Amino acid sequence: DVVMTQSPDSLAVSLGERATINCKSSQSLLHSSNNRNYLAWFQQKPGQPPKLLIYWASTRESGVPDRFSGSGSGTDFTLTISSLQAEDVAVYYCQQFYTSSYTFGQGTKLEIK
Amino acid sequence: QVQLQESGPGLLKPSETLSLTCTVSDYSISSGYYWGWIRQPPGRGLEWIGGIYRDGTTYYNPSLKSRVTISVDTSKNQFSLKLSSVTAADTAVYYCARSIAGQLLFNFWGQGTLVTVSS
Numbered sequence: 001d002v003v004m005t006q007s008p009d010s011l012a013v014s015l016g017e018r019a020t021i022n023c024k025s026s027q028s029l030l031h032s033s034n035n036r037n038y039l040a041w042f043q044q045k046p047g048q049p050p051k052l053l054i055y056w057a058s059t060r061e062s063g064v065p066d067r068f069s070g071s072g073s074g075t076d077f078t079l080t081i082s083s084l085q086a087e088d089v090a091v092y093y094c095q096q097f098y099t100s101s102y103t104f105g106q107g108t109k110l111e112i113k
Numbered sequence: 114q115v116q117l118q119e120s121g122p123g124l125l126k127p128s129e130t131l132s133l134t135c136t137v138s139d140y141s142i143s144s145g146y147y148w149g150w151i152r153q154p155p156g157r158g159l160e161w162i163g164g165i166y167r168d169g170t171t172y173y174n175p176s177l178k179s180r181v182t183i184s185v186d187t188s189k190n191q192f193s194l195k196l197s198s199v200t201a202a203d204t205a206v207y208y209c210a211r212s213i214a215g216q217l218l219f220n221f222w223g224q225g226t227l228v229t230v231s232s
Contacts, residue, residue, distance in 0.1 A: 101174050102174065
């Protein structure tokens, strides 16, 4: 089973500053047939369902602000918020969609410093 | 834009079968995409349960496969989840969702429904 490990578990960043969340998978998520990384990022605010932000490791979902970006390949991935806004306070999850377990990371709680 | 709404009993006893239905609005299930279920125990992370295509082809998380059945009723524009032999560990918010094109990755989600398993 693919294990997804996020770091840190929680993060406090000042408004306007950069926030970086890491995600490591126990096996490569890069598919050789299409050279795509089967990795997604979600944002979840209290009392709401998760919202898809990024898939294929770096493709922004429609309507997602461009301050959100994803990078990485293989087993190591990063979600970056370039300039933190108050509405970005949430828990962020990575998810692999490479294998049939479609596992999520444990989540990273992002707060304002 | 597509809307999804979960419905079903909110309280079950151990060993019973959880049954939830997702009603889809503003999009026909018959038109495509994958449809699926994800759950989240209170205060914890997310677990992918499984998905189904319009033709009835199903995909299950191996860790739950022995207890899960997902079905689709295109005439009612609904799909359903059954989880047998529930225990307290199955207490969670259950979300139904629709996928992006061609992948079992969900980008439209219902608001979720809490199912509690307790004697």
